[in-house]
Structure formats: structure tokens, C-alpha cells
Amino acid sequence: MSAMNFYWTFLRYPIHRLRGGTGDDYRWISAAPLVGSVLVVVTLPFLDTPSWVWWFGVACAAADTGGIHWFVVTMAWMTLAGRLR
Numbered sequence: 001m002s003a004m005n006f007y008w009t010f011l012r013y014p015i016h017r018l019r020g021g022t023g024d025d026y027r028w029i030s031a032a033p034l035v036g037s038v039l040v041v042v043t044l045p046f047l048d049t050p051s052w053v054w055w056f057g058v059a060c061a062a063a064d065t066g067g068i069h070w071f072v073v074t075m076a077w078m079t080l081a082g083r084l085r
Contacts, residue, residue, distance in 0.1 A: 001036030009065040037067030
């Protein structure tokens with residue numbers, strides 16, 4: 001889920017443009033907010049895995065643009081940008 005959220009956020013639009021699509025016919029959609037990050041964060045502490053798997057899971061959760069951490073960062077960014085205008 002985290003990888004799908006990353007794809008839908010950063011890769012889907014450029015691929016759409018490469019295939020000849022335009023910005024007018026592109027639908028901006030939210031993938032599966034919170035699902036990927038929550039699944040990774042909830043399951044990692046309970047799995048007996050090698051450390052590289054744990055760090056890969058943490059990296060996936062951090063890259064999950066539908067996660068709560070990205071929501072907080074975006075809201076802070078918008079608040080600060082609004083104050084600078």
C-alpha cells in the first residue's frame with residue numbers, strides 16, 4: 001500500500017504525460033491514505049525479521065505520501081506559506 005501511494009503521488013502523472021495525456025484529462029486522486037503506513041507501523045514491531053526488512057518497512061512508511069506524517073507536514077507547510085504572503 002505504501003508503494004502504491006508513492007506511485008499514485010509521484011509517478012502516475014509523468015507516466016500519463018508520456019503516454020500522450022494532458023493535464024486536463026488527468027484525474028488527481030488520493031490513493032489509500034493512512035492504510036500503508038498504519039499497516040507497516042503496526043506489523044513491524046511484532047515480526048521477527050532481519051534488520052534490513054525492518055528498515056525497508058520504515059523507508060516504505062516514510063515514503064507513503066498518504067501517511068499521517070505527510071498530512072502534518074503539508075498542513076504546516078500550507079500554514080507557513082499562508083503567513084508569508
